[in-house]
Amino acid sequence: MAKFRRTLLVATAVAAVASAQQQQQPPEDTTQQPEGLHALMLSAGKLYFGTATDVGNHNDEKYQAILAHQGEFGIITPENSQKWEVTEPRRNQFVYTTADTVAEKAQDNGHLLRCHTLTWHSQLPPFVSSGSWNASDLTDILTTHITNVMTHFKGRCYAWDVVNEALEEDGTYRESVFYEVLGDKYIPLSFKIAAQADPEAKLYYNDFNLETSPKKADGAERIVKLVRDAGERIDGVGFQGHLIVGQTPSRRALAALLSRFARLGVEVAWTELDIAHDFSSAASNGSSAANATQLEQQAADYVSVVGACLDEPRCVGVTVWQFTDKYSWVPLAFPGRGEPCLWTATYTKKPAYDAVSKLLREAAANKTGVSTSSAPTLPTPSSISGAAAALSRGGSGGALLSPLLGVVGGLMAMFVL
Template sequence: MSRLTRTLLLASSLASGAAAQNGTQGEGLHSLMVAAGKLYFGTAMETNNFDDAAYQAIATNKNEFGMFTPENSQKWEVTEPTQNDFSFTQADSIAERVLSNGQLFRCHTLTWHSQLPPFVANGTWTPETLTAVLTAHITTVMQHYAGQCYAWDVVNEALNEDGSLRSSPFLTTLGEAYIPLSFTIAAQADPSTKLYYNDFNLETTPPKTAAALSLVRAVQSAGAPIHGVGFQAHLNVGQTPSRADLAAILTSFTALGVEVAYTELDIAHVAPALPADEAGNAQQAEDYAAVVGSCLDVEACVGVTVWQFTDRYSWVPSTFPGKGEACLWTEGYEKKVAYERVVGLLREAAVVEGGGGGAGGGAGDGSGSGNGRWGKWVDFFRGKLEYVMFDAYTPRP
């Protein structure tokens, strides 16, 4: 796919989201989220879901989802399994499916301690050689997807629960400077995309939250661009912070001039409360509403992505024995009480936003421009379109 085609698809996706701001266009998670003044409601997807017709019927419904993140296909072990041997087949198939359907693509992830190929994890490095490898990887992957990604998770899960930096080949060889270095390389590789730090338990673990705030400041002080912080929000039923507490945490980051998003949301029932009973499902619904509501309460929170929408493909049971039923749909694709609770919350917020009473109000003109919150993004990509129409962009493999 050429870079021009990629830019056209992303611009179309953004325009579709902005146009939906004038009404719900049917009632689903994404259309109502946009009508409430946000950019998207999204989900994770992988290629193993492609042959499931019931799954795809929901996933491709633009009322339900407007943003997709590949669970594993863009991680280093997949995209560069051996040094300088790049493979994009899996992630390309997701990107084409998503963008051709007029939905947005969120890219994940570049510098991470986990799911590294052996040549990185087990290599013997000097600062010079590892910097060269990191630069080549980030540059090649990001330039391959230039014009496709709303945002990239540039650095993922760099912090331990006590706030210290997590051990990795990058920390061992380059020290903490690997973090701003990654953002600097990423900005040079694709200046048009948002650059995020992404981590889990920022919602529940104060030392880690404080360290993440310091990490953002350190990247900024180093002169590297950082545009957002992703809150993974892998939470447990009955142990989810309140809407007000979550909003306060988000605001502590947006005060630094970055946007925020929930990037991997799921809320698991924990044994012995499995299978969940009526009370457990009601609590899960309130917990989901607290998370989504906190994003609504913070102007610079741009959206929510669930880490799979159905229990059929949830990573939770296999990774965390004794936990499960964490998603908004059952294994049989029935909507849970939590889904209905979130839709009700968003419906109320959309009415307020449509009446001009919500934060960040303002309507577009239906073409994707105007004074709406996301009009500036559509205008940006429209300008980008006008540029590429008159410039020689060569196709990329």
């Protein structure tokens, strides 16, 4: 009964706030805020189209103007500022300066927040990675970190990447301080701590190359079952989607992969999508800039990935790992690769952007996208409240109001019936 009252109150409040704010806001100037990817994604039946960002981009006015457009993005992920080496650089000394700045940016822009990441072998502070731990001590360290960080951001995160990149390419467990000391038990342990720290946030396992490595995908399925068999909660699997132009699997193959995990009863999402050109390949002839043919192929590859999400009801959305080549991590991490994003370094939309926009527009018009609302995993009440807050700040609020009220109406109807 308490849950019924809370849901009913949240639904009623969201509808009232959204209605009042719509009346107070002046008509949107659509010449200044053109229809964007997030608005189109909602129209196609999904929850969001988002991007990674971080404090290093905050003084770039052109970047911020695109980021702030709610029709373009509905959710943001802190690229680095929530990682362990930043949030707990020394044992029991927690620092949230940069992470709070990103969270506040999300709130100011009316975006949801996708939080990243808790238990990961990389970007650890020396006190964790270089320590000689027994199982009890490392469990205490893990418990303290996850509990403190998640409690600090409690109520602000749609989802957390609880465990990140725990697998090698052959599907075996990656050697890390956590695996060496605790074995594979560190994975369900992390989910147990996370569920206790923030019961409302979606809890994800997140990894790369699941799209291209069958054995690694097998390992990820094993992780979902491992967590479930331990009696712990896992809500989603994140497919990072760091792909290469011309080597991206087909839409059908990607949709089949997403569906494989959806059948396990978890939601799925593309969490770090970028599709880079390989300028070291023979086809590039020594060039470091994409030609028209390569841009067309990149567009087709982006359509395959986003289209796969449209085809799977439990796919909730797509997050790109930065939207402009100007701030992409790819050239630094992989010399010879580059230009992986939807915007150029000078903020021109690429053919890939146009192709994704066309895909989403057609899916909405022809009802070919499979609505996430048909899956049993809906946004939490706090997420719905966050969406209502987004609507109150203008941008594409008018375009987003109908989907929100549809969710509210569905919640009301469940309890009326």
